[in-house]
Amino acid sequence: MLKQWRVFPVLVLAFLLLAFVYPPSATAEEAGAFSLEQAIRLVKANFDIPQEYTNFTSNYDSYDGRQTWSLHWSAPSDGGSFHADVDARTGEIINMNTWRPAPEPGSSAGSPSVSLEAARQTAEELLNRLAARHVRELQLLPIDDQLIPLNNSGPPTYTFRWQRLVNGISFPADGATVTVRGDDGRVTNYSLNWTEADFPAAMGGITPEKARQVFAEAGMLELQYFLPAPVKPLAAGEKRPVLLVYRLSHPSQGLIDALSGQPLNLGNGAWFDSGGRSEVNLEMARKAAALQDGVPAKLLSPEELKEIEKTAKLISREEAVAAVKKWVDIPTGLTLRSANLYADWQDPEIRTWNLTWSSDSPENGKPGFMSARVNAINGELMGFDLPITSSGNDKEVKLDRQAARRLAEEFLQKVQPQRFKEVRLDENNPSGGAPTVQYFNYRRLVNGIPFSGNGINITVDAVAGRITSYNLNWGNFDFPAATGILDARQAVETFLQNRPLTLSYTRIYRPGSTDGGEIRLVYQPLGNSPFITSNMIDARTGQFLDWEGKPIGRQPRPYRFNDIAGNFAEKEISLLGQAGIFGEYKDAFHPDEKVTVVSLLRAMLMSRYGVWGYHDLKDGEILQRAREEKWLKENLEPGAAVSRELLAKFLIRYLNLERVARIEGIYRVPYRDSSSLNPETLGYAALAWGLGIIKGDGFTFDPAHDITRAEAAAALVRTLQVKQ
Structure with a gap:
């Protein structure tokens, strides 16, 4: 989850930056767009979407003269997903990708069963079906030098790329890509980039020799020192090597205008390698949506019909723009660049229009862009952002903090009269910036208790005397009553019991200071344990909570078991404990206790995928994951004992x-008991013995012997050491 949260702002920023450089988009009505229903039918007519992918959502994006339906199907419990993008203007599938969890790491390693030629035929058939009118301008790029990984991370794949030729000249930004699995021949990815534009004639340009001369004389390459990013944690005292390189650092990014013979000017944040979409015969696409190879279209699922019904009730893009203009003056010179409709990641029932405006030729001192968010259900203004055009050195501040606050609150009383009554200004962070910019954070109050997760943020440009940003974060939640909780005194006692005030030195840094900070002698709440680092405790139980709201004591940590000294598996048990595995009894291991099915399977999952995400799964969830991995095929209770026969089966399947x-x-x-072994068991026993995983007592296998936790730990570590 955390990774997803970190990545999400980056993707949003990148998407907004793309939107600023594209020309205005036409309305869906002007383009004669495909409806959501037509888009769904088109995708289902061309691809088989697994029936278990019952979750369905859609987004609508409008940018660069293009309107796109983004369709997403997924399984309810991380069982895979299918995504497709349909150009709502042309009715053309422009992207598809699908993912299924690998049945078992390593299961698809080895030589692919599908040949290169067969995979290419599959890719070409798909391309001819989905992009027939573009094929004559596409050239298949060589595949001979493509690596086909054969590892444990997934099945081998073939990727075929076609590049567009315009007037016989390659256009790298445009083309098509198809990825085919090498184990079963399924297509997992398809994408088509196509630009509709006037291409200059290839006449009157400079020669390749002249371009080479210009490149050399322009100083495109610069000699630099380069520090590579680490590929693994550094050992104590180890330093990353510094490399001496030449690096492409010219503002043109190496591009030379073939007509003028000069380096291309890529100023004002411009970049190259952007793509577009194409047109296709709408009538043909509609027929394809309704009928594919003479077979009636597949019925829409209840989830798909529900999504269509939801989308039909939302306000239009034009209504969303009008909702912004009701409260905010859009600066002159700005043009609407994109309008994207999406479901809120925290609450999919909330749909939001994200609008962006920008200028082709921004003027100094004037806003060059603007963005806004509008609730697509009720037209409520959720937020807007304008650049702060005044510099930090401006001395003519029109508004002091009190005047800026009055301006902010006058706006809130107009745009959010009811919610303004339910917020309180956070005075703990009065400004957060220079006097030229004033920030105000209004926290939501529920039952008189601050809810920091919700509220309203406003930024005021104190020089220009205007509001430059407004953001409303307000969700619908069930709030528990403030009953049965610790009082303030109890909370302090509980907190300091685990993080006692300790006399210590600390360094104080101040803005603008160049003296390395000031050393001060202080008391600070330092934890008794290195694992207690949270600043939150549960108001009812007094437990420290992590960022997920879970008790901090349940977080994964290494274990140094205190009851394994002298045990035959001491080394293996210690190794697993250091990895945070087999921690059911905290720092005790209980080596002679019989290992349970769920304990062993949890340890196996942790050893393969890491402890995070598995340490706190419920017993039933562990068994389900083990079944998905095909390690567990027997009908067993979580607390059942593990026989030696079952241990061998688990680890051989692993x-x-x-x-x-x-x-x-x-x-x-x-x-000695080999003749009495079940023929079905013999292969597992032989492999486990031959690989050095299980030796029994050295004389007999004794398949019914109940395995101890120490024996299980030793066998698991030996399994991890087997070369695959």
Whole structure:
């Protein structure tokens, strides 16, 4: 989750930056757009979407003269997903990608069963079906030098790329890509980039020799020192190597105008390698949506129909723009660049229009862009942002903080009269910036208690005397009553019991200081344990909470077991404990206790995927994940004991060797009881013995023997050491 949260702002920023450089988009009505229903039918007519992908959502994007339906199907419990983008103006599928969890890491390693030629035929058939009118301008790029990874991270894949030729000249920004799995021949990715534009004639340009001369004389390459990013954590005292390189640093990014013979001017934040979409015969696309190869269109699911119904009730883009203009003056010279309709990531029931405006030729001192958000259900203004045009050195401040606050609150009383009664200004962060810019954070109050997760933020340009940003974050939640909680005194006692005030030195840094900070002697609440680092405790239980609101004591941590000294598996148990595995009893291991099915499977999952995400799963969820991994095929209770026979099966499946183990008539084992072993068990026992995973007592296999936690730990570590 955290990774997703970190990545999301980056993707949003990149998308907004793209929107600023594109020309205004036409309305969906002007383009004769495909409806959401037509888009769904088109995708389902061309691709098989697994029936278990019952979750369905859609987004509508409008930018660069293009309108796009983004359709997303997924399984309810992380069982895979299918995504497709349809150009709502042309009725053309422009992107598709699908993902399924690998049945088992390593299961698809090895030589692909689908040949390169067969995969290419599959890719070409798809391209001819989805982009027939573009094929004559596409050239397949060589695939001979493409690596086909054969590892444990997923199946081998073939990727085919076609580049567009215009007037016989390549246009790298445009083309098509198809990815085909090498194990079953399924297409997992398809994308088409196509630009509708006037291309200059290829006449009267400079020669390649002249371009080479211009490149050299312009100083495109600069000699630099370069510090690579680390690929692994550095050991104590280890330093990353510094490299001496030449780097392309020219403002043109290496582009030379072929007609003028001069480096291309890429100022004002411009960049190259942007793409577009194409037109296609709407009538043909509609027929394809209704009928594919003579087969009636597949029925829409209840979830898809529900999404269509929801979208039909939302306000239009024009109504969203009008909602912004009701409260905010859009600066002159700005043109609407994009209008995107999306579901809120925290609450999919909330739909929002995200609007952006920008100028092709921004003037100094005037806003060059603006963005705004509008609730697509009720037209409520959710936020807007304008650049602060005054510099930090401006001395003519029109508004002091009190005047800026009056301006902000007059605006809130108009745009949010009811919610303004339910917020309180956070005085703990009065400004957050220079006097030229004033920030105001109004926290939401519920039952008189601040709710920092919701509120309103406003920024005032104190020089220009105007509001430059407004953001409303307000959700619908069920708030528990403030009953049965610790009082203030109890909370302090509980907090300091685990983070006692400790006399210590600390360094104080101040803005603008160049003396390295000031050393002060202070008391500060330092934790008794290095694992207690939270600033929050549960108001009812007094437990410290992490950023997910879970008790901090349940976070993964290494274990130094205090009851394994002298045990035959001491080394292996310690290794697993250091990795945060087998921590059911905290710092005690209980080596002679019988290991349970759920304990062993949890340890196996943690050893393969890491402890995060598995340490706090419920027993039933662990068994389900083990079934998904195909390690668990028996009908067992979580607390059941693990026999030696079952241990061998679990670990051989972990190594993806079950198919080999099930071959009968080829195995011999050096056990006295080998003749009594079930023929179905013999292969597992032989492989486990041959790989050094399980030796039994050295004389007999004894398949019914209940495995102890120490024996399970030793066998698991030996399994991890098997070369795959």
